[in-house]
Amino acid sequence: MQTLPVMHDADTEPLDDAVTRRVQARVGTVLRAKWRIDRVLGIGGMAAVYEGTHRNGKRGAIKMLHLELSVDPEARARFLREGYVANNVGHPGAVSVLDDDVAEDGSVFVVMELLEGKTVDALAEQRPTGRLGITEALRLADQLLDTLAAAHDKGIVHRDLKPENLFLTKDGALKVLDFGLARMREMQSNAKMTKTGNAMGTPAFMPPEQALGEWNRVDARSDLWAVGASLFTLMTGRLVHDAPTLNQLLLKAMTQAPAPIRTVLPGLPAEVAEVVDKSLAFDMNARFQDARGMQAGVRKAIAWLDKHGEPQNLVPVASLGTTSPGAVDSQMVTLKRDPTAPMAAPARPSRLAMIALSLGTLVLGGVVAFFVFGGSSGETPEPGPVASSSAGSARVGAPAPSATPSVAPIAPIEPARVAIEDAGAPPPVPSVTASAVKKGPSVKSGADFGEWGK
Template identity: 30%
Template sequence: MYLGRVWGEAWAMVAERAAGVSEARDEQERALEMARGQAEAARRRGSQRGPVDPTRIGEYEIVARIGTGGMGIVYLAEHAQTRKVAAVKVLRPGLESASAARRFEQEIDILRRLDHPNIARIYEAGTTEHAGAERAWYAMEYVAGRHVIRHSEINSLAVERRLSMMGMVCGALAHAHESGVLHRDIKPHNILVELPGTPKLMDFGVARLTQGDKTTMHTQIGQVLGTVQYMSPEQIRGNHDELDARSDIYALGVVLYELCCGRLPYPHDARDTPALLRAMREGNPTPPREANPELSQQVERVILTAMTGDPAGRYPSAQAMGDDIARMLRGERVQGVPTIEGPSKKSRGLGASLSRLFGRGGSSDAAPG
């Protein structure tokens, strides 16, 4: 959620510089150019390194603060020796509790489990003296790019290219699931596309492990984590024991819908939250081919299968969804179901759960803990 906020400004500011950059410049130099553009954008936004920010964390020299969230602060940094650009996240001052430290350590553990070309990778982790206390930190791959929707719009990508990128994201998500990790916050801003067009799955800050002690969830029954428009019905209810890989697949279906249709499946006026609640309660999104008549039935079928209200009707795995996308790109028939099922008995409490979530006219984004 942190790293997607200033990419647009960074790209705009770097465009003029990049025009004169030789195509022979290697990947590291291009990343550095982009990183410095983001640092300049961050400074203009007033998010540059402040008096309470460190100048150095481990071997990384801090360039600018680029994000602040519920658990940590994210900095743009350069390694003092290699000059490698990285995003460095440190536990926020004020979060000295043992539970906050355990959650941050679990985030590090989750990232260390993952090794896939379409997932931003962790470099190293440690502790540092900051704001009068010892704090955990980690450095990870800096992804110089826009989120997947913006990247596709600006480059006027054909549907086939958009599907190809989502196929790669399916592979990344399948790897996470096979590694025992549920993402729980799949959305466009957590899928960044770097040059020349490689998507990277980001931000495992609210992810949970699917094995081991249930306390590793760091959530309580009824607590909602994620971004509502992309959340599965079972996720919105806050019953985390029900969550499995198919909840992430539902969210991926919503992203694919938005990518192919140019809008979200449920109409949402920020001033009319009750309309969103009704639409999600009824579980009848606008059919993809109604939103975009140029879509093929095959594309629609993939989207609808991923977004089926009952988890039992969805793709059983991210790999299965990716396989269907690959079949479609080869001109073969997909194996998904043709229509969205109505709400199951399990999802009938969806409206009540959303009403509690938005009880006082709150935002459609539930803040992660």
């Protein structure tokens, strides 16, 4: 049997050897007298994925929650929800779940359709430039938006769309993976993860309202932002925000609008840039309002490219320093804060800064008064052109103000919002979970386990 790399959680500690041995030991066994486990496809922090065969000859991908998590009701519920939500989409682009059950040892499992191909992020990584062609990326987005339109019509919002959750089969069909974070209308009042203050998802592809944990605002337009962020990354090879750490990336997702894509990829046709930039609008009302509307924009851009041809030798601007997808782990995260802990006090100016500010203000005021009222016979000076400066307004050509520096007041900094869960309530899953297994065999399940490359 081929040796497979083992995925581990974001704390970089390897998985328990006992878990790995238990996963490997299941090969050859039969679950509930119906599914034979043929081989291991991958091992993650929450589950293992196997290739299996039903007693009727049907092949499938068996995703089994680790025994340690199977005893946790919340972990079980979230694990099973992925299958229930995906099946409710009712579209070929959503991976269907064929079965779910509990193994003899108590481990919960679901059986998904078996996919052969690779994830879209793996496809881009294999290119010499680390990017997809513009038309190629748009055609994938067209398929994705068709699936999202069906999901949104059912009140299902995915909430974790990104290139590694998009799977391109050998037949060229795009499949949307990992509906485990998805929200259905009827689940909103019961799902703990939808509570305001919990930031769940992948920061690099997370719209501001989701980064802030304002789940009551997250809707179909939030998914469209993630589609735009995926297009941005696939076309440029960069993430929409530049940040060296996951926390800084999350902060920028909360507070900053992405740069227009043509500042990173000059020469991109305006018809294409308009689609990406509109989907990435910070203001939700300025984005496409539904998947069909964005799909129409994508198809219009494809038609323009088919008629005029795709620009050749597009090279991203290096000087902007935008982060490449591999520079920051694109992990699905849950941030938590103990509500009993005191919040950080707002930053206040020091005593020395306040004294300097007062002196600077007095000196500057005296200088301005001298030039306005002094140095003349008392006549009111004629109005003249005024040039704005950071210190105020002064007449053009007037001598520079005193060299005494003016110190700008330091505005109180509102503590950044962090995701909050009730103190004392144990999290259903590790606080940070990796979202993809490293490269493995070529067959992949409709689950959150990266590429199974041969």
